[in-house]
Amino acid sequence: MQRKVIIAGGGTGGHIFPAIAIANALKKIQPDTDILFVGAAGKMEMEKVPQAGYPIEGLEIVGFNRSNIFKNILLPWKIWKSLRHAKGILQRFQPDVVVGVGGYASFPMLRQAQKNDIPTLIQEQNSFAGKTNKILGKKARKICVAYDGMDKFFPADKLIATGNPVRNNITQSAVTREDALQHFGLSNSKQTIFAVGGSLGAKSINEGLLPLLETIAEKDIQLIWQTGKPFFETAKAAAAPYASHIKVYDFINVMDFAYKAADVVVSRAGALAIAELCVVKKPVIFVPYPFAAEDHQTSNAMNLVNKKAGLIIRDDEVKSQLGNVVFNLLQNRALMEQLETNIGQLGRPNADMVIAKEVLGIIA
Incomplete structure (x- = not known):
């Protein structure tokens, strides 16, 4: 049975390269897995993901601008629009699971997936969890983390210490x-x-x-x-x-x-x-x-x-x-x-495979 996985997030190399590493690991374990990336339109994932051989859709979403408050005037409209777009992607692609790697696009995708009872997995890269991941963590099935002490941000029973995925090269x-x-x-x-x-x-x-x-x-x-x-x-x-x-x-x-x-x-x-x-x-x-x-x-x-x-x-x-x-x-x-x-001693060279197994475990 073919599995369908959406990987959402991006904005910087720090989010994109681990996401691609997880996708490659999924393909290694189960070659017929159908993977769709969802990123932020105009950000570097729109170029890097297709180069890695995966399809991607871009949401019209931006982050909160801390340095210029006036630039946030359109933010509620963009969030509403991206939530609608995310809903459409879910209806069309019908994923078995949605994986969030952080970055602008992961919030609308995971929020809509959770509303529709589609299982979600969060890959929290940092030792200090961001606001959106803390909100999404309440309903996520599993949360893969790289640092100890993450139970101060997330429910302890959902945490899995996997480390952060590193590129194969x-x-x-x-x-x-x-x-x-x-x-x-x-x-x-x-x-x-x-x-x-x-x-x-x-x-x-x-x-x-x-x-x-x-x-x-x-x-x-x-x-x-x-x-x-x-x-x-x-x-x-x-x-x-x-x-x-x-x-x-x-x-x-x-x-x-x-x-x-x-x-x-x-x-x-x-x-x-x-x-x-x-x-x-x-x-x-x-x-x-x-x-x-x-x-x-x-x-x-x-x-x-x-x-x-x-x-x-x-x-x-x-x-x-x-x-x-x-x-x-x-x-x-x-x-x-x-x-x-x-x-x-802190290196986790096989974090990508460990996370991929957790993703597939959710839909087994």
């Missing part, structure tokens, strides 16, 4: 450190920093690195720097005199190479980034994005810092602290090994 990468460094045109004998701020880059990390470029080159350290598009030209020009030591990219498609090449990673603390870093076992300095909903990135990072599985610098302290923290860490072999061991 990272969990199953066979690339060696030598190959990775060669790919970036870097030396095998030097220590390497990988700085990454999510798919759009991170302003504070970028601005914190700018004054350190000369010192990095002088200390004979290498840097792989994913800047995001907005900062790319600035960074490229600043790094030009140190081209042998510093490689600048607006976006890196081969993340497994970048992780493998790195001795130390400087990163935001989104759920996807943390899940990947746990799997690749790298010493990491987190710079949480302070304006994420409910400041969940700080909560995510502290969860690891408290287990001695990462270091943290506050966003507004990057300029004053980054150099000291990075250079001291690179000189402290014992601390690097401790961070590596502890973060590695």
